[in-house]
Amino acid sequence: MDTKTWDFRNINALLSANDDVQEIKRIYQQGGLIALPTETVYGLGGNAKDDDAVKAIYEAKGRPSDNPLIVHIHSMDQLADFTQNISVETITLMQHFWPGPISFIVPLKSGYLCDRVSGGLSSIAVRMPSHKVGRYILQQVDLPIAAPSANLSGRPSPTLFEHVYQDLNGRVDGIINGDQSEEGLESTVLDCTVYPFRIARPGAITKQMIEEVIPHSVEAFTDFNNEKPIAPGMKYKHYAPDTPLTIIRNFNKMPTTVQEWQNIAFIVPDNKKHLVPHNAQFISLCTDTKDLKGANHNLYTILHRLDNDTNIKHAYIYGFKDTEQSNAYMNRLMKAASQQIIEGDDL
Numbered sequence: 001m002d003t004k005t006w007d008f009r010n011i012n013a014l015l016s017a018n019d020d021v022q023e024i025k026r027i028y029q030q031g032g033l034i035a036l037p038t039e040t041v042y043g044l045g046g047n048a049k050d051d052d053a054v055k056a057i058y059e060a061k062g063r064p065s066d067n068p069l070i071v072h073i074h075s076m077d078q079l080a081d082f083t084q085n086i087s088v089e090t091i092t093l094m095q096h097f098w099p100g101p102i103s104f105i106v107p108l109k110s111g112y113l114c115d116r117v118s119g120g121l122s123s124i125a126v127r128m129p130s131h132k133v134g135r136y137i138l139q140q141v142d143l144p145i146a147a148p149s150a151n152l153s154g155r156p157s158p159t160l161f162e163h164v165y166q167d168l169n170g171r172v173d174g175i176i177n178g179d180q181s182e183e184g185l186e187s188t189v190l191d192c193t194v195y196p197f198r199i200a201r202p203g204a205i206t207k208q209m210i211e212e213v214i215p216h217s218v219e220a221f222t223d224f225n226n227e228k229p230i231a232p233g234m235k236y237k238h239y240a241p242d243t244p245l246t247i248i249r250n251f252n253k254m255p256t257t258v259q260e261w262q263n264i265a266f267i268v269p270d271n272k273k274h275l276v277p278h279n280a281q282f283i284s285l286c287t288d289t290k291d292l293k294g295a296n297h298n299l300y301t302i303l304h305r306l307d308n309d310t311n312i313k314h315a316y317i318y319g320f321k322d323t324e325q326s327n328a329y330m331n332r333l334m335k336a337a338s339q340q341i342i343e344g345d346d347l
């Protein structure tokens with residue numbers, strides 16, 4: 001299959017590209033797949049009403065069919081078509097956080113979307129992304145677009161056009177370039193079919209941020225690294241680079257016998273650069289040990305880089321202290337690092 005690409009890194013190029021937009025719309029209407037940028041990660045989009053399109057998404061990614069997809073919308077008016085009995089509290093949160101990096105699991109109204117998109121569940125995950133390019137495309141296409149992260153199953157989620165191209169060129173109809181995803185980690189998934197709500201996947205929107213809008217509305221802290229998975233997708237192996245990765249919290253406990261530092265990378269905040277052994281490679285994770293936004297933004301881009309750089313044989317990466325803010329980053333990192341951790345005090 002030929003994969004068409006569009007360069008809309010400059011939003012003005014998109015706004016004046018009416019023919020391209022019509023072509024994208026036609027491809028989605030006819031059941032084709034196009035990857036599009038969002039502020040979290042790139043998504044592999046297809047018409048959520050079209051069973052063939054949704055089947056093709058699972059095939060293109062090599063994704064297990066019991067792992068349901070998130071449906072992307074541009075307007076809350078679309079919700080009435082395929083959801084029912086959404087609580088007032090859920091609507092309040094949607095109005096507060098959308099467009100943005102949070103997906104809500106709500107009761108599904110059957111008959112409008114294809115059954116496959118929800119993996120046979122009676123609930124559906126919905127998100128309204130804020131990325132200028134992704135949002136404009138969703139508005140113009142005006143269909144509910146099912147979009148999992150646009151990576152092959154088991155690979156890190158894509159935060160750049162090049163990541164999507166590497167995984168999916170030849171497997172999908174098109175890929176839209178909208179530059180680097182601002183957030184860098186997948187959306188928070190909030191299960192709103194129970195009350196208090198449950199965080200099924202941690203992301204940029206934290207329990208504290210939700211409870212600033214509605215006090216006491218989120219179930220107590222979940223340890224995502226031990227708990228039985230809530231979201232079906234959490235049980236699959238995820239996000240692991242081929243390069244061995246060790247989480248490091250304490251440089252004093254580093255192995256001292258290493259000979260070939262030049263093949264070893266240290267992914268740490270800029271203000272810890274002085275601790276990186278001489279001759280080893282330094283990769284900037286973020287500005288300092290408080291800069292979680294920067295770490296979230298850069299994590300997947302760095303994981304992709306590790307696998308594409310054959311000079312790096314092993315990498316050590318900075319582990320943040322466990323807090324609510326670091327939850328999303330540490331959740332992804334623990335999977336990527338196969339739980340290896342050099343314990344000790346924080347750097």
Ligand code: TXA
Nearest residue numbers: 040042043068123124125148149186187231232233234
């Ligand atoms: O940021 C994001 O959410 C990205 C962008 C493209 O929007 N999408 C994304 O989709 O990460 P995906 O398919 O890679 O992850 C969806 C997660 C999976 O863990 C899935 O199991 C869970 O959401 N999920 C979807 N529908 C669900 C449902 N009805 N009940 C429980 N979990 C659900």
Ligand code: MG
Nearest residue numbers: 148149157186
């Ligand atoms: Mg994914």
